[in-house]
Amino acid sequence: MGVGHRFEPTILREYDIRGVVGETLDGQDAYAVGRSFATVLRRSGGCRIVVGYDGRLSSPMLEAAVVEGIIASGIDVVRIGLAATPMLYFAEASQPDVHGGIQITGSHNPRDHNGFKFVLGGKPFFGADIRHLGDLAAAGDWDAGTGGCEARNVLEAYVERLLQGLSGIPADALTGLRVGWDAGNGAAGPAVERLTSRLPGEHHLLFTEVDGNFPNHHPDPTIAANLADLRALVAKEKLDFGVAFDGDADRIGAVDGTGCIIWGDQLLAIFAEDLLRRVPGATVVADVKASRLAFDAIARFGGHPMMWKSGHSLIKAKMLEIGAPLGGEMSGHVFFADDYFGFDDGLYAAVRLMAATVRLGSSLTDMRAAMPATFNTPELRFHVDEDRKFAAIEEVRERLAGDGADFVDIDGVRVNTEDGWWLLRASNTQDVLTARAESDTDDGLQRLVRQIDAQLALSGLSRG
The missing domain is CATH 3.30.310.50 (Alpha-D-phosphohexomutase, C-terminal domain)
Structure with a gap:
């Protein structure tokens, strides 16, 4: 064992590693993250890790240090560059020679925050797994070697996979749909631009330029104030609905054609109705913060509602355990495992929302208006x-x-x-x-x- 590294205890969270850059998180921490995660992967028989990073100002520095740590533990690195977190998940799931992934992201937190999300063998990596990284680092219990490094561009393949969310729907059924997209200057921007250029219908984009200063509004669609620009766009252009994303695009927010916010559990009710028409009797998982409306809707549409703990990693793990094809959280994480990989992807959720309006034969505005008032x-x-x-x-x-x-x-x-x-x-x-x-x-x-x-x-x- 070599010289170890002790993380500031508060950065080792339940679902990820997260801290304030320059105060509780720096390049040495990132290097230790790379060494520890690479050691775990190597000891489990893996040999290659994919790494991506979001648009925060500190992300390139942290990414470089993570890569250095991985290589020093004898593991190869695939660098996909600037990417939304679900694009990192997609790369890990779709590249057959990749066995784990690290995304450098501060998600929806203040701009001076940053951190790391993980996936190992297609499964969520959280809780005791993250604490184990801290133990390995503290003990200096790291494998050593010299790994290789290569860059891969996966954006086009990712967008192509997102488009499959419209499979079976004639393009002419979507040509009249008019949608607003607010990337919030977060990591979603490049993928939103590429995706909407390929989608049928009419699309109006906001703030797709990636800027870690977040000059227009903070990218957290669970806060109503952050949806003000999207609501104004929908009203001005008379759009059918609008979607917004958090800083790393694993969460979705939405507004209907009247500008009314549709919260995460309401979106889950819509997705559940769409899914259960095609997969009758399926179990749908919702977190403990979700409205009674969501659980009642799942049952009313012939599904089996399951209430589970809040937290994207916990929901994903439960869905894997019981084979559920759909899950969601009040916070806007939505997980599709019927025709997708089961991870949370705000962009894929947006595509599936377009598909749901066609398959259910109703506008998002009418579906929201039909929900019971609470x-x-x-x-x-x-x-x-x-x-x-x-x-x-x-x-x-x-x-x-x-x-x-x-x-x-x-x-x-x-x-x-x-x-x-x-x-x-x-x-x-x-x-x-x-x-x-x-x-x-x-x-x-x-x-x-x-x-x-x-x-x-x-x-x-x-x-x-």
């Missing part, structure tokens, strides 16, 4: 010390159990009452608790929120 909170996030957050959730769970409450505790506590449901859970990636509530009435929603606050108060906490 009253709900956004995801409420508030700081709780790292060493307190999980303990507080356990205290709430024990009180609920003692009171005979109707709740699910697969990820925090999701409590069912006559007014609807409320959720309280600890984030796996930050020192925060998150809460959400949904009811059929505004009065009911207020009562649910008061129940959340009462439980927090009993544990000496508040939403602040």
